[in-house]
Amino acid sequence: MSSPKNSIKVAVLPGDGIGREVMPACLELIDAAVKLAGAPPVTFDTHQAGAQHYAETGEALPASALEACRTADAILFGAMGWPDIRFPDGTEIIPQLDLRMEFGLFAGVRPIRWFPGLPKVLSDPRAEGIDFVLIREQTEGLFYARGRGEIRDDQEAYDTMQITRAGTERVTEFAFRLAAERKRRGKPGTVTCVDKANVFASMAFFRKIYDEIADRHPEINRDYAYVDALALNMVKKPWTLDVLVTENMFGDILSDLAAGLIGGMGMAPSADIGENHGLFQPAHGTAPDIAGKGIANPSAMFLSGAMMLDWLAVRHGEQNLAEAARLIEAAVEHTLSTGRAIPMEYGGKANCAEMTRSVISSLGAVQKEVA
Ligand code: ATP
Secondary structure: OOOOOOOEEEEEEEEOOOHHHHHHHHHHHHHHHHHHHOOOOEEEEEOOOOHHHHHHHOOOOOHHHHHHHHHOOEEEEEEOOOOOOEOOOOOEOOHHHHHHHHOOOOEEEEEEEOOOOOOOOOOOHHHHHOEEEEEEEOOOEHHHHOOOOEEEOOOEEEOOOEOOHHHHHHHHHHHHHHHHHHHHOOOOOEEEEEEOOOOOHHHHHHHHHHHHHHHOOOOOEEEEEEHHHHHHHHHHOHHHOOEEEEOHHHHHHHHHHHHHHOOOHHHOEEEEEOOOOEEEEEOOOOOOOOOOOOOOOOHHHHHHHHHHHHHHHHHHOOHHHHHHHHHHHHHHHHHHHOOOOOEHHHOOOEOHHHHHHHHHHHHHHHHHHHO
16 A cells, blocks of 8 residues: 555546547536545546557557556546557557556456446346446456467468466455455455356366465355356346456457446446556447447446545555545436436437536535435
């Protein structure tokens, strides 16, 4: 834990598409929540980066933006990438992957939970109890192949999956610690190892390391699932899941499936955590189909902001930052459960600005229940 701070500096990268719409809304909300909680002020250092910036300047992630991220207390990220803007080799502009590698952001933390007031995707009443966290390894796995893939004679293509002992140990340890923390809050205390250990040597190795880490945490339940079976059970009985840990590509796919369980990407926050840095971003992308219309649901961005405040609270021993996080979560819940504003993504009438106004004006109403 670092020492308490007089002020917190956050590097802000709004990026492209709806990232540019949900980010200003989130900064306004964080500012209001932090003030209400009496937490140290949070200052924002905003930098341009992403596909649009690349189109304008030839640079996707300027060195100044990277440096700001390196020296900030946390990084708040909107979304980056645009289908029509590509590098000369045809690949998409996705600096978020570079940031994960640069700062060793090995744990992709994807919490999924049900919010009362939203239309239900699953008809089973137990779906109201959906509350699990998917931990995606983010520095190796099949994404190791990015930039290394090989096509031979226009006949064969190869992408290599990398699973290392160190990479698997650190992400599995992270998952077990999170499960222990959740258990203290009444959750089951289970970590499910999601793999394909019955087919691939790399995945059997992943499971072996999982077992070694599990030995150090006897208070936490072990659980194993092949990724295909897990995909089925994630839809059939997601309320039984607690913490899941998995390889990079499996995690990429399962996190979109998980967001689908609660009706869409606009309610799914995420955090990319490393030893020394934390980057917080909604699980969604730039949503080119709705960008520029002002109708994006900012809730995933808001909840990612709350995850950032929680992470900062632990790092700097500042309980008031955690209170600001609780205020944001409770204000989102209050907005939805009272029907004050339902996002257009869920068939409601509230656009991005209306959702933002409603959540900010709910902060006062939830302050008593949070205190
Ligand atoms: P990426 O490849 O970067 O993940 P994508 O295009 O696959 O991007 P998203 O940008 O997340 O995926 O969009 C998927 C769908 O979800 C789109 O139809 C988009 O409009 C919708 N969507 C994503 N985020 C939101 C949001 N915050 N509010 C409303 N709809 C959203």
